[in-house]
Amino acid sequence: MSSTEVKNFTKKLISWQRSQGRHHLPWQINRTAYRVWLSEVMLQQTQVATVIERYQAFLKRFPSVSDLAAANIDDVLAEWSGMGYYTRARNLHRCAQEVVNQFDGVFPSDPKLLETLPGIGRSTAAAIAVFAYGESAAILDGNVKRVLARVWGVQEDLSKTAAVKTLWLHAESLLPKAPEDLVSYTQGLMDFGATLCTQNKPACIDGSGVICPFEKDCQAKKLSLIDKIPLKVKKVKVTSVDINWWILIHQGKILLEKRPHQGIWAGLWSFPEKLDLPLSAKKIELPTIKHILTHRRLSIRPVQVVVSKKLSNLDPQLEWIDFSELKKLGLPTPVKSFLKNSNLVRDDV
Ligand code: SF4
Known part of the structure; x- marks a missing residue:
């Protein structure tokens, strides 16, 4: 030009x-x-x-x-x-x-x-x-x-x-x-x-x-090229991922995991996805949540686990958090809306 x-x-x-x-x-x-x-x-x-x-x-x-x-x-x-x-x-x-x-x-x-x-x-x-x-x-x-x-x-x-x-x-x-x-x-x-x-x-x-x-x-x-400029490059491949959320509540506290500093929701607090549970634990399956990220389509299966006593010997990234403290934490969007909208069985109210 x-x-x-x-x-x-x-x-x-x-x-x-x-x-x-x-x-x-x-x-x-x-x-x-x-x-x-x-x-x-x-x-x-x-x-x-x-x-x-x-x-x-x-x-x-x-x-x-x-x-x-x-x-x-x-x-x-x-x-x-x-x-x-x-x-x-x-x-x-x-x-x-x-x-x-x-x-x-x-x-x-x-x-x-x-x-x-x-x-x-x-x-x-x-x-x-x-x-x-x-x-x-x-x-x-x-x-x-x-x-x-x-x-x-x-x-x-x-x-x-x-x-x-x-x-x-x-x-x-x-x-x-x-x-x-x-x-x-x-x-x-x-x-x-x-x-x-x-x-x-x-x-x-x-x-x-x-x-x-x-x-x-x-x-x-x-040149009637408005829909061609900028040239559209191939879209990134989106993969489907299935995960479990183990939801444990005990005496007004909920078990959360501080996620690693790499990967999805790095450094935020979410529900544990892998957990050794006692055989006696009662499990209540909650409706599946769909959530789309840039490269992944998540299908999240939340399961509330009713425990009679607090799990001990937890991995260091797991912590029992008081419900009143949740708003101070960095939570991924689906965790936030799940906590807001689900009818979790609480043992302290
Ligand atoms: S600059 Fe953008 S809005 Fe203006 S004529 Fe070109 S395509 Fe249309």
């Missing part, structure tokens, strides 16, 4: 953002590196509406990077509970500790330094550098890749390194020269991809009558 068209893209996007972009998201107010970083990480795999709800609560509980660094990881996971992709929460915690230990509690402004921190990739580093420090750096998250690929008609598989490299070069060449335009431009890319040039219903074909500022130049539109 010629430099004139590139210039127009940047200019049009800035003007679109100023008149039609988003200006009142909670993380756009009082932008600090901590707040920008938190919102960026939350938005990576969670819908904006959910992030709006959860962001304020997280900030209330951990108002600063040093509060987060000093917190117990279990409290961080509990606050993150329900948002999925828990590696993000563990990385947030580790990153906060590194910012405190290596940078005296102040996020660096150099995107290259930001990228060295846990959980911060190149695009997130750029977003923090632009929004918090006014640096000139290009973002390229999934939405931006889609927008650039459509406007410039990039038909390659965007999971391939060469295609991504080309898009990074594009993204860098599009940056506005005037420092005062950087925030509107970067926010514009985010807003445009999230609200107008969406994956399945971009404004130019959704019949809403909303005019896309790039409609005349957009290669995907001109």
Whole structure:
């Protein structure tokens, strides 16, 4: 694409953002590196509406990077509970500790330094550098890749390194020269991809009558390739997994297992899936729960086991937890909803 068209893209996007972009998201107010970083990480795999709800609560509980660094990881996971992709929460915690230990509690402004921190990739580093420090750096998250690929008609598989490299070069060449335009431009890319040039219903074909500022130049539109760009790569194979949940309650306490730091629901509390039970234990089968994860389709068979006395000699990862303490723990979504909705037989009420 010629430099004139590139210039127009940047200019049009800035003007679109100023008149039609988003200006009142909670993380756009009082932008600090901590707040920008938190919102960026939350938005990576969670819908904006959910992030709006959860962001304020997280900030209330951990108002600063040093509060987060000093917190117990279990409290961080509990606050993150329900948002999925828990590696993000563990990385947030580790990153906060590194910012405190290596940078005296102040996020660096150099995107290259930001990228060295846990959980911060190149695009997130750029977003923090632009929004918090006014640096000139290009973002390229999934939405931006889609927008650039459509406007410039990039038909390659965007999971391939060469295609991504080309898009990074594009993204860098599009940056506005005037420092005062950087925030509107970067926010514009985010807003445009999230609200107008969406994956399945971009404004130019959704019949809403909303005019896309790039409609005349957009290669995907001109060549009727909107549904082909970005190229859809083969979906990840989803495997079915059957698991048991052994549910034991004794004198107002429930037996939970702290999951290992790798694998599904790493570091969260769930029901034991393997347990040596006394032969006399009475078992009550409860309705099966279906739960879908990115790569797995879980079929969970909860079985309540009625025991006359507390099991002893338990593995160290197992713990009897008081019901009143459950809300303080990081629990996977299906465990949370099971505890909320099932009629467990309690021996203390
Ligand atoms: S014309 Fe359609 S596909 Fe192209 S940028 Fe605009 S909304 Fe996206």
